[in-house]
Amino acid sequence: MGTVSLYTAETRRLSKRRFTRFFVLIALIVLGLLAGGTAYTHEKTTARTRAAAEAAADRAYQEQLGYAEQARQDCRKDPTSYGGNCDGISPPTRDQISAEQFLTPPFDFRADFPALVIAWAALLALVAFIIGASFVGAEWNSGGMMNLLLWRPQRLRVLSTKLSALLTWLAGLGVLSGAAWTGLFWLIATLRGSTAGMTPGAWQSLGLTGLRGLGLVLMAGAIGFGAASIGRHTAAALGVAIGVIVIFQFGLAIVLELARVRFYEAYLLPAWIGAWMVKSYDVVDYRAPCVYSATNSCEPPVLTITWQMAGGLFAAVSIIIVGVAMWTIRKRDIT
Template sequence: MSLYRAETRRLVKRRFTRFFVLLALLALGLIAAGVAYSNHKATPEVIATAQADADRSYERDVQTAERDRQNCATSPEQYGGDCANLWTPSRDDYRAVNYMPSQFDFRENYPAMLITLAALLALVAFIIGASFVGAEWSSGGMMNLLLWRPQRIRVLSTKLAALLVSSLGLAVLAGAAWTGLFWLIANLRGTTERMTPGAWQSIGLMGLRGLGLVLVAGALGFGLASLGRHTAAALGAAIGVVVVFQFGLAIVLELAKARFYEAYLLPSWIAAWMFKSYEVTDYNAPCDFSATSGCEPPTLTITWQLAGGVFAAVAIIIVGAAMLTMRKRDIT
């Protein structure tokens, strides 16, 4: 059996891997069920009920406005002495669409669901990647493996390849099932209108960027755990980034009135990658005056190309450092 097949089999057969994948699928199922339960299709019955609610609200507000005008005529001081400008309900403001329950619009709402899928799968890839190599180091399995495969870089790179290919396969299958599931929800509990070829292309490109996020997360978890030779090293680094370099750094930069402080935070870069761009506004700087739009604060746009380059560079540095230490450090 080839080394790659052996590593892929080891990864797939691990109880930890199966547990986390199952946990992720359960979470995704609960999210889909919640969306389906909270949305309703705009059937004639639903529209009629909403119109009846709109009519009742209009009649109630008309009565309230008439009562206010009568009270104002007797006690104008309670209404500021201006009874002529009291609010009068307009029939145009009471349309059925404003009283209808929410419905799942595939074109408008599915991108958010796609980002949810990518974020959850990226978390799973990070944890599984860290555990996959971290458990080998902490249990002594890496040393035993190198006894019959004394090729350090090849062994570690094959493990990484097995992780990335498996993560890619899981993400593709989950993405296809996720899209089909929400297409069904939109048909039964919402609408699939306005799904033009351009809309499908946009969703497809967002899905590809989500795949990239999953692969980068898996590579980072793998690299950090290999550097620390323990699963806890990667998890500790992740917690440190979230707690110290996100919440703590955000507070410090905001108090220091740093320019474009959001550009130093990870969520801004993830949003730029997934949404193609993210605009950071500096409200602490003097505004740029324009004769047409007035005083506007300066902005900084983070593009998806820049965000992708940063993510790729960080992943290459971490994985490269793991390969370098694997080559030079003592295995025992």
């Protein structure tokens, strides 16, 4: 019964923290701006919009005719300025200026929404990392963890309950925001594009992408929680994140490229996140000798990172960091 009350208290504390609400609000604002920008830059193709595009194409063609005629007249006055070849000045043909160039593209839900699921997952994972780190880091820094352990000395149970509350809360946030995200873009596609082609197989694929995105959010939250618990400060987790981005991404990428390491992208985080979200990621080594085959004359060697490989790596990192956090709270002094 005590564990349940602690879990409820931690869930309530997480939900009521101003830091949590602030970052959730920031995430919602960014997602709203992205949705608004998508709606603004897309438009359903109708007979009216196509007629307007055809008229715009005609006007553009007439303008090009005028420019070409003016250029020919200028060339006759001073042939040297045009290389002496006035007959070579000609406008584009009418079929080269198509109405499609003047149409605002429609939003195709099946083709365009998967990329937006990745954007949703990436933003939510960042927010989950920061919230997870702050959730436990602030308590260590303020002394709240020490006070809590005075009346509930089960260290592992306390930390695991906090982690469970965090992951459950993040899962709820992910499910609710993911459902709202999908519904919002379904509405945008209905009003300003197309929802054609959404077969049961397409929905299944989209759902699996969303589940992998939710898994990324939960792993990011767990890693942030564990890193802050190990360092006993929110800044510890944020410092690790900055170090990974600056040193192990930009710096390592430069070093590996200068050293001409084969498939150097495979050592960088974006390739593994891409593989996890889109099921596979091909790392191409353009510097290596090409591979000959019966069908293709010469192709550069490719290393394929699968979503299973990426998921295994992320799960291992999460388990190791959380495991170290559990070990340190059990072995180290609380003061």
